[in-house]
Amino acid sequence: ETGVTQSPTHLIKTRGQQVTLRCSSQSGHNTVSWYQQALGQGPQFIFQYYREEENGRGNFPPRFSGLQFPNYSSELNVNALELDDSALYLCASSAGPAPEQYFGPGTRLTVT
């Protein structure tokens, strides 16, 4: 069984730029959730994708968007980067309606 993977591991961007982060779900999982984890804080729910459609969204602006592909992998896109977007971005996969979520290693984004 393959675990959740994310790429890239680290990324440095300039304010105003756009970024795309990628996530491959665990084998057999068709649901992907994205979280932002600022230093010293708990993960904050961004949104979830199920069967290629957004299935719920947290309190994040529209410049945070996503996609899910037929193989259940997912992308998180952030436009017009701000300094406060610097964080660890985590994705987690789950099997359909089952609530148990398993996290990937994260992408550390630094915005300068």
Add this chain to the structure above:
Amino acid sequence: GENVEQHPSTLSVQEGDSAVIKCTYSDSASNYFPWYKQELGKRPQLIIDIRSNVGEKKDQRIAVTLNKTAKHFSLHITETQPEDSAVYFCAASIWHDMRFGAGTRLTVKP
């Protein structure tokens, strides 16, 4: 929306002692309550969870209790070991929407 509060923010115990971390949630519709352990620089790992129709669940040295009336749940670790040192997060979930507490940094002193 759901709001999860977690206490304490830091906890230091002697090896072999017990550790207890407490969380409260605001939305009575929350129906799933996982606990994650996050070691420095690593991904959060699901260590135990409980659903709203269960009051207590145990897995070896780890147990979780849920009081739906009071809207609080707790993590209990017995016979702590140095490798239990990490940040622990509680969460409350209504279907897809999972909200996390701010975390508890547990240090187990040998």
